[in-house]
Amino acid sequence: DVVMTQSPLSLPVTLGQPASISCRSSQSLVYSDGNTYLNWFQQRPGQSPRRLIYKVSNCDSGVPDRFSGSGSGTDFTLKISRVEAEDVGVYYCMQGTHWPPSFGQGTKLEIK
Amino acid sequence: QVQLVESGGGVVQPGRSLRLSCAASGFNFSNYGMHWVRQAPGKGPEWVAVIWYDGSNKYYADSVKGRFTISRDNSKNTLYLQMNSLRAEDTAVYYCTRAHPRIRDLDYWGQGTLVTVSS
Numbered sequence: 001d002v003v004m005t006q007s008p009l010s011l012p013v014t015l016g017q018p019a020s021i022s023c024r025s026s027q028s029l030v031y032s033d034g035n036t037y038l039n040w041f042q043q044r045p046g047q048s049p050r051r052l053i054y055k056v057s058n059c060d061s062g063v064p065d066r067f068s069g070s071g072s073g074t075d076f077t078l079k080i081s082r083v084e085a086e087d088v089g090v091y092y093c094m095q096g097t098h099w100p101p102s103f104g105q106g107t108k109l110e111i112k
Numbered sequence: 113q114v115q116l117v118e119s120g121g122g123v124v125q126p127g128r129s130l131r132l133s134c135a136a137s138g139f140n141f142s143n144y145g146m147h148w149v150r151q152a153p154g155k156g157p158e159w160v161a162v163i164w165y166d167g168s169n170k171y172y173a174d175s176v177k178g179r180f181t182i183s184r185d186n187s188k189n190t191l192y193l194q195m196n197s198l199r200a201e202d203t204a205v206y207y208c209t210r211a212h213p214r215i216r217d218l219d220y221w222g223q224g225t226l227v228t229v230s231s
Contacts, residue, residue, distance in 0.1 A: 037216040041157075048207060048221040049157060060219065092156055096216030100173050101147075101159040 002027050002095055006104035012112040019080040021107045023093035028073050030097070037096035040069055040078045043106075044089040053078065085111060114138040114220045116208050121225030124198055134191040134208030134222055142166075142186035145211035147218055148193050150204035150227075160206070161193065162215065176202075198229045 003026040013019045029036045040053040051060050053069035056076060066081040080087060088111060093104040120132040134146070148160040161172045161182040170182050181194040191208050205224040212219045 031216070035214070037214070039217060048223055050221070051219050054213070054217045054219070090156075094157070094218070096214075096218070099171055101162075101216070101218075103157045103159070106156045 001100060002029075002098045002102050004093055004095055004102050004104040006091075006093060006107050009105060009107055011107055011109045013080075013083045013109060014112045015085065016082050019083050019087075019109060021078045021091055021093075021109075023071075023076045023078070023104050025074045025076075025095055027098065029076075029095050030073065036072065038069075038071070038076050039094045039096065040067075041092045041094060042087075042089050043092065044086075047089075049092065080109075083109070083111070114210065116210065116220060116222035118206060118208055118222045118225040121206065121227045123228045123230060125231050126199060126229055128198055129194070129196045130198065130227060132193040132195065132206055132208075132225060132227070134193075136189045136191065136208075136210075139210070141184075141189040145215040146182075146184065146191045147209045147211060148182060148191075148206060149209055149218070149221070150202075150206045151224070152201075152204040155204075157207075158204070162211070163191070164215065195227070198227075200229050203227060203229050 005024045007022045038056045041049040043049045052063050057069045068079050090106040115137045117135045147162045149157050151157045163170050163182045179197045183192045207221045207224045209218040210220045
């Protein structure tokens with residue numbers, strides 16, 4: 001199975017400052033159709049996960065443009081350009097290229 | 113708007129069975145693959161199973177293979193998860209999720225239903 005490794009696991013950030021979360025996979029996430037099935041999810045306290053980004057860098061509808069995704073192969077990054085209070089929660093990367101789909105351990109973002 | 117509403121969770125003894133349901137609305141259910149994902153208390157999500165839009169393909173996590181069965185009734189816009197031989201380690205919130213734009217992309221998640229396996 002593909003192992004997804006996130007860092008850091010805890011991310012204290014000052015309001016208005018940028019934040020970056022890394023996600024590495026144990027195998028390349030490029031699928032035979034040429035797509036890379038790497039998603040990012042946000043889980044606010046007490047809520048279900050919400051997808052922010054799919055296929056590495058595509059933002060879902062309604063997601064603030066301060067969120068962006070990048071990367072290729074086995075190394076991926078979620079960036080928040082200016083952290084706001086509503087961004088507090090746990091962020092997960094997830095790969096769908098290889099069965100079974102697998103999630104990272106999660107990165108807990110908190111306000112400093 | 114897309115809505116996924118899970119039901120059927122509860123407290124069950126080890127070795128017993130439970131069936132979860134997920135009622136879908138706000139989209140053409142029969143056109144989408146669907147997944148079940150679970151999250152144990154204080155842990156990250158764990159993928160459980162997937163079913164193609166027409167039920168033609170199903171895949172399971174090794175941890176539930178042979179015990180859980182995913183199915184769907186497109187006439188009722190409902191996804192199911194039949195869980196047999198439940199174990200303590202199956203305790204989790206179970207979410208149904210829609211696959212979009214491809215079967216390998218999970219977008220909308222329901223609010224989840226809690227399954228607790230305990231004697």
